[in-house]
Amino acid sequence: MTATARRRKSAPTKRAGNGSRPARRPLAKAPTGIPGLDEITNGGLPRGRPTLVCGGAGCGKTLLAMEFLVRGALDFDEPGVFMSFEETPDDLVENAQSLGFDLQRLSARGRLLLDYVQLERDKLTESGDYDLEGLFIRLGHAIEAIHAKRVVLDTIELLFSGLSDKFVVRAELVRLFRWLKTKRVTAIVTGEREGEHLTRHGLEEFVSDCVILLDQRVMEQSATRRLRILKYRGSAHGGNEMPFLIDDHGLSVLPITSLGLTHQASTAHLSTGVIGLDAMFGKKGYFRGNSVLVSGTAGTGKSSVASHFVEAACRRGERCLYFAFEESPAQITRNMRSIGIDLEPWTRRDLLSVHAQRPTALGLEAHLVAMHRLIDDWKPRVVVVDPVTNMTAVGSEIEVKAMLARLIDFMKLRQITALFTSLTEGGAASERTDLGVSSLMDVWMLLGNPEANGERNRTIQIVKARGMAHSNQVREFVMTDHGVVLVDVSRRADGSVAIGSARGAQQQAPLAEVKPSVRRRTK
Amino acid sequence: MAGQTPKSITALANLKRLCDNHLAGRYSIEVVDLLEKPQLARRDDIVVIPTLVRQLPPPIRKIIGDLSNVERVLVGLDVVPRDE
Numbered sequence: 001m002t003a004t005a006r007r008r009k010s011a012p013t014k015r016a017g018n019g020s021r022p023a024r025r026p027l028a029k030a031p032t033g034i035p036g037l038d039e040i041t042n043g044g045l046p047r048g049r050p051t052l053v054c055g056g057a058g059c060g061k062t063l064l065a066m067e068f069l070v071r072g073a074l075d076f077d078e079p080g081v082f083m084s085f086e087e088t089p090d091d092l093v094e095n096a097q098s099l100g101f102d103l104q105r106l107s108a109r110g111r112l113l114l115d116y117v118q119l120e121r122d123k124l125t126e127s128g129d130y131d132l133e134g135l136f137i138r139l140g141h142a143i144e145a146i147h148a149k150r151v152v153l154d155t156i157e158l159l160f161s162g163l164s165d166k167f168v169v170r171a172e173l174v175r176l177f178r179w180l181k182t183k184r185v186t187a188i189v190t191g192e193r194e195g196e197h198l199t200r201h202g203l204e205e206f207v208s209d210c211v212i213l214l215d216q217r218v219m220e221q222s223a224t225r226r227l228r229i230l231k232y233r234g235s236a237h238g239g240n241e242m243p244f245l246i247d248d249h250g251l252s253v254l255p256i257t258s259l260g261l262t263h264q265a266s267t268a269h270l271s272t273g274v275i276g277l278d279a280m281f282g283k284k285g286y287f288r289g290n291s292v293l294v295s296g297t298a299g300t301g302k303s304s305v306a307s308h309f310v311e312a313a314c315r316r317g318e319r320c321l322y323f324a325f326e327e328s329p330a331q332i333t334r335n336m337r338s339i340g341i342d343l344e345p346w347t348r349r350d351l352l353s354v355h356a357q358r359p360t361a362l363g364l365e366a367h368l369v370a371m372h373r374l375i376d377d378w379k380p381r382v383v384v385v386d387p388v389t390n391m392t393a394v395g396s397e398i399e400v401k402a403m404l405a406r407l408i409d410f411m412k413l414r415q416i417t418a419l420f421t422s423l424t425e426g427g428a429a430s431e432r433t434d435l436g437v438s439s440l441m442d443v444w445m446l447l448g449n450p451e452a453n454g455e456r457n458r459t460i461q462i463v464k465a466r467g468m469a470h471s472n473q474v475r476e477f478v479m480t481d482h483g484v485v486l487v488d489v490s491r492r493a494d495g496s497v498a499i500g501s502a503r504g505a506q507q508q509a510p511l512a513e514v515k516p517s518v519r520r521r522t523k
Numbered sequence: 524m525a526g527q528t529p530k531s532i533t534a535l536a537n538l539k540r541l542c543d544n545h546l547a548g549r550y551s552i553e554v555v556d557l558l559e560k561p562q563l564a565r566r567d568d569i570v571v572i573p574t575l576v577r578q579l580p581p582p583i584r585k586i587i588g589d590l591s592n593v594e595r596v597l598v599g600l601d602v603v604p605r606d607e
Contacts, residue, residue, distance in 0.1 A: 119570065126587055127595040128590055
């Protein structure tokens with residue numbers, strides 16, 4: 001008997017079709033409905049077990065627990081009991097309102113039960129032996145009343161401060177957590193962090209199936225919230241600290257979504273929308289799901305390239321979302337109209353949404369959450385971020401790059417093709433992009449306006465395009481009243497390329513021998 | 524109380540004796556068994572068993588335990604002890 005028990009403890013590996021060892025049953029989980037949290041826990045909290053959520057004052061544990069119940073009731077048909085030892089029902093209702101939750105309505109419909117336990121030490125006199133059977137009866141009754149499948153105890157540590165017999169409290173809590181398992185409810189128990197200790201009274205000794213730690217600290221003048229799965233028995237989990245936000249939709253945890261880089265790679269191509277540019281991409285355009293970087297100094301035409309791409313997508317009937325962090329939608333529309341791109345009709349037909357925002361309006365995390373939400377709501381196939389570079393107003397280069405990495409990841413999972421413009425400061429080596437984000441991108445196009453022969457001309461080149469052959473030429477283009485147009489390459493007899501007015505002169509000269517690698521624009 | 528447990532039986536016995544000694548003729552005891560009426564646990568805000576609730580005169584006072592420490596109970600009830 002003992003030998004069997006011991007063998008079961010060492011985790012058996014799954015064997016396909018072998019049958020010599022039983023496959024481990026996956027741990028049942030209760031989804032929290034909190035974006036990001038279910039991803040990093042691989043499905044949610046352990047079903048039927050208590051999870052400890054601990055952190056200092058104001059770290060968000062009560063709100064997390066509340067959201068677990070509310071989402072349970074609204075999205076997963078699991079009513080819940082919130083037993084509060086700290087906040088009054090009125091406070092809870094008010095705080096939940098700021099997350100967009102209507103607790104009173106949920107209570108009225110029997111999906112939520114709020115029970116407030118008041119244990120004021122000075123109003124309580126102790127005489128002789130006691131136990132906490134009243135707590136069991138009360139909680140049991142509440143669970144039965146609404147057929148609850150979820151329970152929150154916030155924060156049960158107050159039993160210790162309210163009652164002097166710690167020995168009894170401890171023993172009764174052990175009994176309570178065992179009892180909760182028999183009730184088949186998934187519980188969140190909150191604990192108050194104190195210094196080095198996870199909880200003030202050692203709750204982690206009895207609630208240790210899953211432990212989540214919340215943290216709030218001030219970094220670079222902005223308060224950042226962090227969440228970490230400290231422990232999750234029987235399940236793989238992301239163990240790193242994840243930033244999270246609390247706003248009027250509730251909590252959002254922002255993990256790097258695909259920790260295993262398991263994106264699907266599409267082989268479908270999307271036109272760049274720019275005449276002559278598709279051919280430079282060996283197979284006629286960007287891959288769907290690509291991240292495209294268009295960088296250049298001021299006025300080189302980055303937004304124009306972005307708008308062409310948007311227009312081409314809209315023509316195909318695909319929805320686009322344009323995040324503008326520099327110019328207003330009106331400015332963008334006006335500028336694009338001057339080169340023959342009319343974005344208005346697409347907006348009217350609900351194929352294009354332009355969302356303008358000042359970078360300084362929000363912190364980086366808030367920007368990321370806002371963008372996630374807009375993308376989730378609008379469901380675009382193409383996203384433009386124009387530009388990304390001025391995000392450094394609200395974060396360091398490293399932070400902005402990290403934010404971009406997460407955004408790109410988020411979009412790749414949805415096979416959204418994303419185009420980012422990046423402003424290179426004048427004078428800097430043109431191949432160095434500010435932020436060094438080119439490594440995150442599948443495609444990198446560089447726009448230039450080199451001075452030659454006393455004039456500035458416009459150039460475009462593909463620095464890289466992952467997974468496809470592409471032209472290595474630096475091509476001249478012009479801004480016409482029907483948009484960006486790449487011009488034919490004119491080579492001199494010595495093989496050098498003539499651009500600008502020199503090209504005009506060259507084209508009148510006798511035809512030079514043309515190298516086979518030159519791609520011609522079909523008229 | 525929650526069922527006829529030793530602590531609850533002791534508490535009730537101690538309570539009766541205490542009331543007879545110090546509050547003769549000036550008290551009434553209502554026994555609530557939460558096993559029979561669990562909904563009252565929330566109404567009266569009870570978690571500890573046994574709990575003695577002094578409802579009158581206001582304000583409400585609560586004394587928890589089997590009431591074996593008589594002095595404490597009297598203090599808790601705000602009753603001046605009668606010399607026995």
